[in-house]
Structures are given as C-alpha cells and as structure tokens.
Amino acid sequence: MPNALNMAATGFADERSPFLSVGRVTALLGVTNSELAKLIGVARNTLAAKSGARKVDQALSPVVRILAMAAEMAGDESRAAIWFKHQPIPGWAGKTAYDLVSEGKSDKVLAYLEAVRSGVYA
Template sequence: MAHAQLPRSKAFSGFVDSQHEPGTPCISPKRLSQALGVKLADLTQLTGVHRNTLRNPSSERLQGRMREIVKVISAAMELTGDIDKAIYWYRNEPIAGYGHRSAAELVADGQVEAVLAFMRDLENGARG
C-alpha cells in the first residue's frame, strides 16, 4: 500500500529520508548521530536515554526522543532555509532565555515544547 507524502521542503525531506533505518519504520540512531556530527555513544546525551538503550534501536523511548530531535531540526530548517544551518543552530546556538543552553541541551532535558515555543516567537517576530 502506497502512502501519501505530505508537502515539505526537498532539503528537509532528504534529511528525514536519510535517517530511516531500512526495513523498519524507525529512525536509525547511527544515521542520526552521523547527521548531528556526534559519535553514536554520544547520542545518548542528546536523547537523554541510557547508553544500553542504543542496543535496542526500536525502543519506543529512543525513537520518541529521536523524533523530537527531528521535529526541532525541522522547525529550525523552516527558519534557516538550510539543513546544515539548522543542525548547527540546534547543536550550538545558546538561547538566552533558557540559561544560554542550546536547543540540543534543552531537548535532551525534555524541554521540546519550550524550544518550539521559542522558535515560534522567532518566526512571529520575523513576520510581524
């Protein structure tokens, strides 16, 4: 059965597709760590999961945390227009209103909604 593709930018679509673990409906921890420029073992810090969780890539907790990372990078991509800039921002840009912590640090601490709210504020400020 074919599935419908929702519209999204070509660059981001390519990024999401490149994170797919072939033969599964899962995000590949190895591929995501490569895209983020970190060692696989360091992905545990970015996802906030125990290192042993990486042994079970289909773990719902791990998959959920990786989906959060992809969600924030998607929003950053909409703001920056470039996947590399979005990943750089995610990993490195300090956010003043959150103790100068990066989006990656905040997401690892489970503060995805705070990061998305910050990004909505940026987008709304840029538009109006």
Template sequence: MSALAFFDMLEGAREAGTSRLSAAAVAEIFELQQQELAALAGVHRNTLRTHPESPKLQVALRDLMRLLSAASEDHEDLPRALFLIKNEPIPAFHHKTLIQLVGVGRAEDAIGYLESVRSGFSG
C-alpha cells in the same frame, strides 16, 4: 531547506523495514557520537544498538527531527541550521542551546522558541 528535502532526510532517517527512526542515521544527521546521542536521549549507549525500539529513545529521536524541521523553516542551509541547534545559546533558557533543551525534555519549548522568533517575537 524545502519541505521535500526535509521529507527525504526524514525518510533517510527511518530504520529500514520499520516505522521507527534509526539512531545511527539521526546521529549522523546531527553529527553526534553514539554516546552523545544516548546521553541526550537519557538511555544507555548500548540501547541504541540492542533496543532501538526503546520508547524513550524513539521520543528523543522524533524530538530531534521535529526540532530540525522547525529550524529548517528559517534556514535553507542544513549545516547552518544544525550549527544553530547545537551551538547558539538562548538567553531566555539560561543560555542553553536548543539541543540541550531537547535533552532535558523541553522539545516543545525549543520548537516554540523557533516559532516565536520566526513570527518576530522572542521574549
């Protein structure tokens, strides 16, 4: 995916009239149910609707978009990048997926993994 296409997607994930991400838009991009996104962010499902400004929620949404940005550098095809983020078990992380790493607060490790693979080193 080109940088411009990702920027357009990121802008589409913005909550109108604010500087924060929309939980509904990010859930749609990642094809997640609201409850799945809430669990991933470690917040109650009602938080997505009643307190979208929640710092914990916004950190998780930003981490997901950062992960998608990193994955997009290697995969021009958005559905393929999303499939790998959500489904590819990573042996170095006890066979957790990249999205599971984000859910346990390890977004930096997930992004670092993608960067190491891109540079030719994965171990």
C-alpha cells in the same frame, strides 16, 4: 504538526525500518551514539537494540522535529545542526537547543522556534 514539517521530518526515517534513523541524526549532529543516548535520555544499548526501537523513536522524535523546523528556517540541515549545538537561545542563560533538549525541555525549543517562525522574536 504542519504537513511541511512532517515531510521534512520524514527525511530522518530509517530506510530499513518504520523508525527514525539514529545513524542519520548522529551524523548530522556530529555526535557519538553515547552522546545521542545521553541527549535523548535513553541507555546507549537501547539505541542499538531492536526491542528498544519504539522507545528510541519516541525519544528521538522531538530532536528530529527541532532539526526539521530549524532546517526549514535556516535553509539547510547543516546550518540547523550548527544552530542546535552552538547558538544560545534568548532568555535561557546562554543555553543552546542541545542543552535544553538534554534537560528534557524539547517543548521549550519547539515553542521558541514556533515563535520565531511567527515573527515574535524576529
């Protein structure tokens, strides 16, 4: 991961712990904890459990990387969130990044963003 992306992703850190902030991601995406849990494939109770923090962090990491990369490209986080939830990705039958992440295909979204950044789909 490039250093600029690491810096952007650190904006999603929880100030009170070494992990990513569930609250920050839910607020940005405008989703509930239940919706976020379903999106990243963890039980809703795991989001709040201290014992689940590492698992949540690992599951949330691809979403944060996608949002950070999209924000860097779109100019700000709110545009990135709108893109993530509503903009169909070419070649995926009208599916959005949100849809693909919920299907466990975060890697495909990241690859798409890398390709766009490289000018492949520009």
